Amino acid sequence: MSDMNTQMAERYKNNFLKEIEEQAEMGEWVKMCMQCGLCSGSCPTNFHSGWDHPPQEIFMLIRAGKREEVLNAQGMYMCTSCYNCYVRCPRKVPVTHVMHGIAEYAYRIGRAPKTQPTMHLSKTFWTNATKNGRVNEVQLTQSLYFKDGISAGIKKAMEMQSVALGLVKAGRLNLLEAVGIAHKCKDVKGIHAMLAKAKELEAKRKEAKA
């Protein structure tokens, strides 16, 4: 995968803006930013310690051709999809989508950090949800709890046990899901076919761009 990173870097040489425009979803919007900073000011995660470059700066870094800084940045993974920036942007730049696009591109070329929690959640959720066409809540919770090792997982589980018991009593949580006996959606095959088709279309589109 890192191979793809070098390939892309080689292919676009110094023109990182072009690379983002062609490769990242919604990347063509980066040039339309007018640097007012409303997105950064509106972002609820702005006060989170993991935040390095807010959207305005990410856009500026891309235009300045700072490939490494952008691909190493945390900003795009911090997005909670609240859509504040999207709604407020005076230039109607879909900031939320652009941030997701950049994050997805970084992941695609193998530059996304391995332990990034937001990304871990996205990945886990995706695999989990697409398998049966609906989320296996117990397994999803387990994989998140035990992400940082067994002892941390047990500790977390103990902390949350009263909530879990409440959910079980109310019939909102099926513990059998833990062993894979889970609800499926009515037409799993249909879902899988749909996802396969979507993947095919996206691949085609990316091929056309490349």
Add this chain to the structure above:
Amino acid sequence: MAETKTAAYICKGCEIGTRLDTAALVKAATKSGKMNLVREHDFLCSADGVAMIKNDIENEGVTHAALCACSRRAKTEAFNFPTIAMSRGNLREGVIWIRPDTDEARETTQEMAEDYVRMACAEVKAMTVPPGNQKTGAVKTLLVVGGGMSGMTSALEASKAGYKVVLVEKSSALGGWAAKLYKRVPTREPFKAPEDNGVADMAARIEADSNIKVYLNATIAKTDGAPGRFKVEIAVESGAIAQEDIGSIIQATGFTLYDANKLPEFGYGKSANVVDQAGLEALAKTAAAAGKPICRPSDGQPVKSVVFIQCAGQRDNSGKHLPYCSGFCCNTSIKQATYFKDSNPDIDTVVLFTDLRTPGNGEDFYRSAQNRGVVFSKGVVSQVVPNGNSCTVKFKDLILNEDTEAHADLVVLATGMVPVSGVNIDAPVVAAPVEAETAVEGEAPKEVVATIAPESILNLTYRQGPDMPQFKHGFTDSHFICFPYETRRTGIYTAGPVRRPMDIMQAQEDATGAAMKAIQAMENAGLGKAAHPRAGDLSFPTVRLEGCTQCKRCTVECPFGAIDEDEKRFPLFNESRCRRCGTCMGACPVRVISFENYSVNTVGAQIKAVDVPDEFSEKPRILILACENDAYPALDMAGMNRHAYDPYVRVIPVRCLGSVNTIWITDALNGGYDGVMLMGCKHGEDYQCHFVKGSELGRYRLSKVGDTLKGMNLETDRVKDIEVAITDMATLPQKINEYAALIKSFPPSPFKGF
């Protein structure tokens, strides 16, 4: 005119009749006012009331009428009797509306009303009907100086309105700066692509226009006269002088770019690849003519990367360069960036800006440039280092907060506008530099800093100087806040970037407006009427020369340069240059200048007509001299809003604070008034005075009153000057009341009863 017959009319409408004892008002007009005829009417501004006055004028021979009803600003259409002298007693806005309807207030309110009746009677007796200016010229030809976009627009617009135009252009072709442009910023939906500069079309229309006479390669050698009768000498190419009779003038002399040679840190002059915006237009024109892409001047290779530096030598607060924003250069750089992107999208095009300002529909254009892939970076350039055939632009990125650099084949500096406004007539006279002959022989001549004195543009023969007065940074003065077209020389209008920085669109709008104003000025001059802001006023200043001491204060102070000096050094009034503000009248120490309907006497008589109670009555009298343009309407509006104020004030409107002659203050204080309050417009850099300098000059004059008061052993606060804007109707009554309270805290004026 036949024998004088005076009449007073007391209106009883709008509750005047119920709030006031009108019989007593009639008595005041008859006994103290000594009017020949006094009538009451239930509703004076009704058809019946107006017919009554008309009948009196026609059948009773009334020549002077005091209408005691509402404010002089109200019902002007009903009370329009141009054949007689007329004054107005303000009983409605000035009395009943600013006084509470209570038993305690009744007595003082009635006294106030009676005083206003007496004042109106006294004023009208001191007036005559202005006959209109007889010496005026009626030339209806417009002179346009400058054949750029603004000048051409003015000429075409005036011609369209049916007026003859003389267009004088210094260079050999029409078009000015616009002609140098490869393309201009888009003017139409969707504001995406630069347009043809449009000069050829306009020049062709001018050529085809039989109303417009064009002088190319020509300058103005001499401008003499006044609106409606200017005699202009035009120096043409051959060295000959052409004479033209002109009604009014538009100066559309435009601008030059700020000299990029003053920006050595940006590499201008060090590398051929650093150009200003005009330089780039030239490159683009050459390239387009040759059908080639834009090339580097240094080696003729196509430009692969270009950096635009905004605000080069502009918005500078260090005092070295232009302190202002020229307003057009962001759009121009965006346009120039599209020259590159449209010819080859792979050219790196970067605009370094601190604030991108895109007036008009520039925001759409800005977006279209972003869509084309022009990169806009917020940064401040510190240095441009020429480096062979390319340049390194060092700048601080303001978003990423780091010092960085960019490399470019070509650097374009957006240097901004410097107006071409001729000689600064208000600049202090500098001693002439030492002549070369006087330099000591054998010594190398001292390096003389090259300061080329600007040449005069209009070469006016006015005593006040050859060119238009300037405001800030060399732009010509115009009444920024209220009447942007009006300059300080009647009948001469400035249009386009000589007035303030602007782009072509704005300049064309400006030029159209100036053409309309210039036409209005010619027409008014032909009728002997004043131009703005007393448009239509037929009065003009007359001077009793036998009393004149040749002190020259009037010629110096006239804000509009209306007064020259004749060969015997007496003031020579050019009535059609005059705006009728009365600043000369206020300035005259011997009081020999007056208007037919506004003079030292008309106001003086009113001051004397007020009944001043003795020192034991505890009824002080405060005189308010209020500017009729802002303060008086503000007082009227205070009345309309029923904001009550002190009953001991007596308000007299004046044309301008500049027209206030100190004799009025002396008269008032000697007459036993306890205080004098002066209300004028804001002065200084953001002046609001309708006559530009009037309030400033008036205040300067009044600043000397304090010493006189001290000499008379009076409190200096007995004369107070406040700045009033037309919007102050709510706060003004409070200020009046505060001042009245202060006056009441003083002992009564010792001059009462003399």
